[in-house]
Amino acid sequence: MTSKVLIIDDTPEYIDMIDDILDDLDIFAAKDGLRGLELASKVMPHLILLDINMPDMNGYDVCRKLKNDNSLKKIPIIFLSANEGCDFEEIGFNLGAVDYVSKPFNSPVLKARVNTHINLYKLQTDLEKEVQKATSEINDLNNEMTYLAASIAEMKSKETGNHLKRVSNLSFMLARSLNIQISEAQKIKMASILHDIGKVAIPDYILNKIGKFEPQEWEIMKTHAQIGYEMLKESHFALMQLGAKIAHEHHEKYDGTGYPQGLAKDEISLAGRIVAVIDVFDSLLDKRVYKEAWSSKDVREYFIKMRGTHFDPKICDVLLENFDAYVSLRESDFDA
Numbered sequence: 131m132t133s134k135v136l137i138i139d140d141t142p143e144y145i146d147m148i149d150d151i152l153d154d155l156d157i158f159a160a161k162d163g164l165r166g167l168e169l170a171s172k173v174m175p176h177l178i179l180l181d182i183n184m185p186d187m188n189g190y191d192v193c194r195k196l197k198n199d200n201s202l203k204k205i206p207i208i209f210l211s212a213n214e215g216c217d218f219e220e221i222g223f224n225l226g227a228v229d230y231v232s233k234p235f236n237s238p239v240l241k242a243r244v245n246t247h248i249n250l251y252k253l254q255t256d257l258e259k260e261v262q263k264a265t266s267e268i269n270d271l272n273n274e275m276t277y278l279a280a281s282i283a284e285m286k287s288k289e290t291g292n293h294l295k296r297v298s299n300l301s302f303m304l305a306r307s308l309n310i311q312i313s314e315a316q317k318i319k320m321a322s323i324l325h326d327i328g329k330v331a332i333p334d335y336i337l338n339k340i341g342k343f344e345p346q347e348w349e350i351m352k353t354h355a356q357i358g359y360e361m362l363k364e365s366h367f368a369l370m371q372l373g374a375k376i377a378h379e380h381h382e383k384y385d386g387t388g389y390p391q392g393l394a395k396d397e398i399s400l401a402g403r404i405v406a407v408i409d410v411f412d413s414l415l416d417k418r419v420y421k422e423a424w425s426s427k428d429v430r431e432y433f434i435k436m437r438g439t440h441f442d443p444k445i446c447d448v449l450l451e452n453f454d455a456y457v458s459l460r461e462s463d464f465d466a
């Protein structure tokens with residue numbers, strides 16, 4: 131693909147001259163700053179040659195506008211000017227220009243500088259694309275591995291029907307309904323997948339017991355929260371640290387009667403309180419080896435009853451306000 135160069139200069143003779151010198155490139159030209167900016171957005175040039183002295187909007191102002199525009203700010207700018215002296219150069223460089231060429235032009239110099247900066251720009255853009263691609267691959271792999279690790283515990287307990295995926299997506303939605311920033315909500319979405327990872331250490335006969343637990347079985351079952359925490363807490367990754375916290379806290383209750391630590395109110399992290407709500411919400415609506423699925427009416431009543439005791443009342447209210455939407459979202463197999 132031929133490289134595109136945009137010239138912004140109010141003197142047509144200079145535009146013609148540059149057009150001749152850079153005859154192997156695609157040249158676009160504008161006679162004033164405003165049209166130059168419009169054309170820049172339209173053609174997305176690989177380089178801009180920018181005159182300094184122009185009526186209305188001078189080259190510095192055009193440069194400032196280009197640098198303030200996220201889609202244009204990385205395009206290299208070379209200033210063109212008849213002005214002598216280092217002040218002009220300095221101002222240009224301070225505004226983010228990459229180079230400076232004086233009029234009248236020395237053709238080979240102009241050509242060499244333009245080509246150098248186009249090549250640098252292309253290299254930089256290619257590199258950024260590569261980094262972006264690699265980063266998104268690492269993120270995908272990360273998500274898959276997190277999901278895989280968590281699924282081992284889920285499969286062991288024969289909790290079919292994508293409980294983890296639903297807890298993850300619904301926790302994200304609830305976090306967003308609570309006005310938590312999208313980047314934070316995404317972290318909760320990923321980390322919540324790990325909430326029951328500690329169940330890998332719970333014997334199958336307990337996990338899949340039909341009927342009531344004996345007291346000592348219940349004590350063993352409860353250890354999954356602590357074990358999940360122990361498994362993840364040494365990680366150097368913030369996401370795993372959050373997973374550790376959620377695993378630790380998802381059975382804590384707002385009034386302090388939960389386990390394993392008996393934390394109350396905001397001693398439990400916000401993520402922990404959100405996942406506590408969603409984990410119960412999804413589990414009650416789910417059929418398990420030990421219970422039938424509850425009706426949405428019964429689940430709603432349960433949350434009304436447990437508001438402020440088991441669950442954070444504010445989070446509970448947000449769920450209750452949008453209850454039907456959350457139930458249908460849960461049934462729709464959506465991906466947040």
Ligand SMILES: [Fe+2]
Nearest residue numbers: 325326380381
């Ligand atoms: Fe759990």
Ligand SMILES: [Fe+2]
Nearest residue numbers: 293325326409
């Ligand atoms: Fe769960």
